[in-house]
Amino acid sequence: MQKLILIILFVSQISIAQDKAPAVWPREFDLGSQKKITIYQPQVDSLKGDALTVQSAFKLNEDKKDVYGSFSLKSKALISKDQGVVTIRDIVVTDVQLPQGKTSPQTLKEDIQVLLKGKELQVPYQTLVNNLNIQIGEEARPQLKNEPPHFIYTKRPSILIMISGDPVWGESKGAKEVKRVMNTSALILNEKDKDYYLWALGQWFTAKQLMGPYKLDKEPSSKLVMIKDELVKEKKIDPIAGKTAEGKSVYPPGEVPDIILSTKPAELLQSSGEPKFQAVQGTGLLYMSNSPNSIFMDSKSQDYFVLVTGRWFSSQSLAGPWRFVEGTKLPADFKKIPVTSPVAEVLVSVPGTPQAKEGQIVSSIPQMAQVKKDLKPKPIECDGKQKWESITGTDLKYAPNCNTPIIQVTDKQFYAVQDGVWFVSSAGLGPWNVATVVPEQIYKIPSSSPLYYVTYVHIYGASGDYVTVGYTPGYHGTYVSADGTIVYGTGYFYPSYVTDAYWYPAPSTYGYGAGYGWDYGAGFYMGFAWGSWMYPWGGGYCCYGGIYVDIDVRNTYTNWGRHTVITGSGGRGVTVNKIGDQKFYRAHGSGEIYTAHDGQVYRRTGKGEWQRNVGPGTWDPVQKPDTPQLEQMHQSREMGNRQYDAQRSRPQADINRNLHGGGGMRAGGFRGGGGGFRR
Structure with missing residues (x-):
């Protein structure tokens, strides 16, 4: 497989x-x-x-x-x-x-x-x-949406590039006549009455229409190359390098993947040629052995089942339409998948299994650190004067046009969160100090709000020069569903703040190959698929190339640097x-x-x-x-x-694990734009 x-x-x-x-x-x-x-x-x-x-x-x-x-x-x-x-x-x-x-x-x-x-x-x-x-059922579970994304099935290697809603065009620095799509982390350029150019895999692709089809082309004018080089240097775009952590191409020599763009929540399903199925030992299930996705067929009903973001969807055809399936209504054979099976990682998403229970337990355990009280936030940037919008169901407001979540509690009380640390100020633009307590009403922000994820960042106490802080995986978008299994994202489609100069994206559930897994020796883990330059939730994490980021062990507090944060005895x-x-x-x-x-x-x-x-x-x-x-x-x-x-x-090096559900290489990721990234 x-x-x-x-x-x-x-x-x-x-x-x-x-x-x-x-x-x-x-x-x-x-x-x-x-x-x-x-x-x-x-x-x-x-x-x-x-x-x-x-x-x-x-x-x-x-x-x-x-x-x-x-x-x-x-x-x-x-x-x-x-x-x-x-x-x-x-x-x-x-x-x-x-x-x-x-x-x-x-x-x-x-x-x-x-x-x-x-x-x-x-x-x-x-x-x-x-x-x-x-x-099970001991802790409150958020209201989640489970509407199916747009599934795209292809039999060829493909790259899915996400655009956050309808494309918004902005001018390029040093070449105003060259426009680029602001609300994507991929680089898409265009001059009036000319072809569209997209940078990926170290090559230029062109198309007559924005949505494609794209094909390889020779290098464009020098000004487009200069724009690309500058944006890559400033880390404002995803170069979609298409390489592993070892620097090797994820595609065989001479193979050029298809470029697929989407402006709405989407997931990519792939097979290498015609679908091939193998039996899952001891069950009536078949799994697609030539796919990077978790795609199954129930031999009794002949229905397809696919696992995406920890959610199950079913269809009678790979072309759709797809419908959401509650985990408790899956065919009983899913619980019978052996722990030694090549597809055992899906057990973490099957209600009632020990693996699902472990996932739920892990989602409740915080990553913790001690931070100095004199810690200051990284520069907070806003697109002009702060704009304040109400948070539904609360008396709170937030500033959507800033690169950091800022919440107004009263006219003289403002809170901001960066990399798992709360800061407080008497003004919306600071100066900021490390908070030692957070108002209870912040933790009542509903899941329908794009700032819901900040409710998973906590303060556990303060003593001397330090504050003990922590966050649970909800800060990075992992929640316990009504079925008692973990899922990625709330399922809500949140509007992003975007202009012709700035893009401050809101959290997104689909389009990034979010998946969960379980290994007999390693236990539970979670991550994102190939090519997601910045994972679409909480603090920004930049990593080019084909890698998975395990957000269960990924420690956001290390973003503050070794000499600022203490995260244990080391x-x-x-x-x-x-x-x-x-x-x-x-x-x-x-x-x-x-x-x-x-x-x-x-x-x-x-x-x-x-x-x-x-x-x-x-x-x-x-x-x-x-x-x-x-x-x-x-x-x-x-x-x-x-x-x-x-x-x-284990040496301080990368470790390979198997994880399905990604659906191939992804890009267009989530943290991009002209004015900086949300943290």
């Missing part, structure tokens, strides 16, 4: 120091008075905002005898998804379970509190994901603290100790059998009917540690 490549970009500027080994468990500490305590890997109970509750088993050695117990704690979390680490800080020990021993539970509670005061612990991020048990100014006389080790079977919600301590033997501690040196077997929850805890820890270790041992 032809596959698009997902490249996860790891930010080297804020990497975890490889010599600190912050997530190795268990840990041994000296409590004094000939007492030592070994703490086993913490198990996350719950996460609400940045409030984290945790349990951990321990082994207390006093008078050369081992006694097992457990303790619970409340803490604050600092979550760094891109580094794969959850830092546990501001620890308060709430309970200690110690069935036997000379030391009383209260005394040991006080000892552990002293031990952990002002210190930090770390667990792998994937452990947090695996431990959480968020119930950040500037933060060190891994030593606690007492600790040491790291991996003794045989030492990591196989767990605690359950009842406070009891369990261990897993090398044979996979479970035992419960009933006294010093005494372990009773656990009956089979009582082991499923324990086995789930074990698998959760093993997966978390395995994925964390793999990430730490």
Whole structure:
């Protein structure tokens, strides 16, 4: 099956120091008075905002005898998804379970509190994901629209170029007679009564009409070339390079793709020649094996199903018409797709599957950072005097003609958000300071507003010179649908602000190959398809060429630079603290100790059998009917540690993953125009 490549970009500027080994468990500490305590890997109970509750088993050695117990704690979390680490800080020990021993539970509670005061612990991020048990329907879900986009099916390699609504023409700098389309990030030029020119794949394409058909042509006049070179240098257009991260062309030598333009929400479906189908093992489903899209056929009904932006659409013909299908009404065989199948990534979009649940959990976990209170926003530009429009359903207003979301709360209270950080000012144009609190009414902005995505940026607290901030994937356009699966975009078509000189685009759902996936070893991930120069949501991220951007691990806070933002223990100014006389080790079977919600301590033997501690040196077997929850805890820890270790041992380089649903190379992306980009 032809596959698009997902490249996860790891930010080297804020990497975890490889010599600190912050997530190795268990840990041994000296409590004094000939007492030592070994703490086993913490198990996350719950996460609400940045409030984290945790349990951990321990082994207390006093008078050369081992006694097992457990303790619970409340803490604050600092979550760094891109580094794969959850830092546990501001620890308060709430309970200690110690069935036997000379030391009383209260005394040991006080000892552990002293031990952990002002210190930090770390667990792998994937452990947090695996431990959480968020119930379906627990959190509010936004109102989403699911009207089908315009599907374009082609049997040839093609490039889809999006224009945000009817084309708006503006003058080119230094050559006013040359007009270009402002509301697209692709470069489309035209002189009166002459052909249209489009730059892509390092070549010029021409057409008699704006919407095509386009064909390769020789180089145009030098003034068009100069306009192109200047706009590429200023990063105001997408050059649509058509290359992989390694600089290789995504097309075979001599192959020229078709150019397809759209002014309305659209998605590209492709096959390499006539469609070819293969059976999905253990089901009545067939999948199109010569397509980069997730296209299926139900052999019973002969209906086609396609997965786009996490939404399912169905048709009796690849030419359409297509209709939206609720995930709960998919053929039952979709749930039966094996996790080892070439199309297993779609399981994250099938309601009721473990993969869908993981996607929902991940969408609730914030990427967090600490920012200095003296941080200042990047230059905010507006097209002339600020214009204020009301936000439906609220008393708020926003300025659509600015390159940064600016919200007016009162005549003397304005808020702006850039790269996951809130700023506040008494005037619409500043000066701006880092906000320490955000008015509640901002979080009531409805999904029908183009600024809805800012409601997923939060402030968790302020202390000293720093403010703790964070955002969940909704900031980048990922939401939980009514089916309990994650989808990209609200589905609303928001009007963009565009003139003959400026384009400040609103978020868009379709046209960029947004997709989600799941891998047996890597877990959940999300991203955009080939050629999307800037992904169409939230903060701008510029990346030329054929790459996927994984917006689950992509850390927007690194846009502020290494010396400005701390995103975990590897950040500037933060060190891994030593606690007492600790040491790291991996003794045989030492990591196989767990605690359950009842406070009891369990261990897993090398044979996979479970035992419960009933006294010093005494372990009773656990009956089979009582082991499923324990086995789930074990698998959760093993997966978390395995994925964390793999990430730490992986060189700071790109990683290839398979992800369908992109639909080929895309461009015309979303962040372009003459006056700068929304952040």
